[in-house]
Amino acid sequence: MLPTSDESPRTLVVIPAWNEQETVAATIAELFRSQPHVDVLVVDDGSGDATARVAHQAGAKVCQLPYNLGVGGAMRAGYRYALRHDYDVVAQLDADGQHDPEYLPQLIAGLADADVVVGARFAGxxxxxxxxxxxxxxxxxxxxxxxxxxxxxxxxxxxxxxVDRRALAVFAAHYPAEYLGDTVESLVIALRSGCRVVQVPVAMRSRAGGRPSQTSLKAIVYLARAVVALGLALVRRWPATMETQPKEIA
Structure with missing residues (x-):
């Protein structure tokens, strides 16, 4: 839930980025035009290109990971940064331009009665x-x-x-790095930690650059891996009330 205050919540937008030098500057620029009062952290996930330099030149804070951890690992680093720096709200935004930052106020407003708000593509x-x-x-x-x-x-x-401060504390300590963990398992963890999850309808766009990985074979593999990921997420033992402060904030 959002803090009960007349002031706007301190918001950090975390952008996980791996080899996104073509799109990250435009994504940051659009974000600042749309939401000038947010802070932006680009987590460079072991990129082999100029992603970190381009993001820094565009005005974002940059955290460079020494090697590629995947979206989950990058987001855990972002959540730990946000917890250390006492943010009220953390938003996740893709570096490739698919997410429209104009929807951020609607997603943040959803935190009035939830702890995690998902921007849903298939909600009308x-x-x-x-x-x-x-x-x-x-x-x-x-x-x-x-x-x-x-x-x-x-x-x-x-x-x-x-996410709000409650979910932020959970994710800073327990955000999963496995395949699909950053989406599916993270929601299971949030729910089993007592967080409330809701969705807000959004429109999403095609990638502004880079190569999408859409083939029939990859889609079948995605289906199989999704079923496995969901099964693992549901059978893992997560206490109803987990310790929400990580022992060490990186």
Missing amino acids: VGAYKVGLFRGLAMRLLATTLSRLAGTRLTDVTSGFRV
Whole structure:
């Protein structure tokens, strides 16, 4: 939940980026134009290109990881930074331009009665399309997590989301780095930690640059891995009330 104060919550936007030199500057510039009062941290996830330099020149704070950890590892670093620097709200935004920062105020407003708010592509806004097998995986994941959350969730693999201080403390300590853990398992952890998860409809765009990885074979592999990831997330033992402060903040 948001702090009860007349002041705007201190908000950090974390942008995980791996080899995104083509798009990260434009993403940062659009974000600052749309939401000039937020702070921006780009977590350079072991890029082999000029992502870190371009992000710094665009005005963002930059955290460079020594090697590629994946989105989950990059976001855990971002959450730990936010916890150390006492932010009220943390938002995740993709570096490739798919997430429209104009929706951030709506997502943050959703924290009035929730701890995690997901920007949902399949909730009546926009016309985002996915392939057959990827769509099947997404519907399976969404149906299962909706039951766990006690509310309708249509896009649990969305990386466009915001969290409050309660979820921030949980994620700084326990955010998973495994494949799909940054989306699916993170929501399971939040829910089993007593956090409330809701969604806000958003429209998403195509990548502004780089190469999407959409092939039929990869979509089938995605479906299989999604089922495995969900199963692991549900069987892992997460205490109902977890320790929410990491022992050491990196």
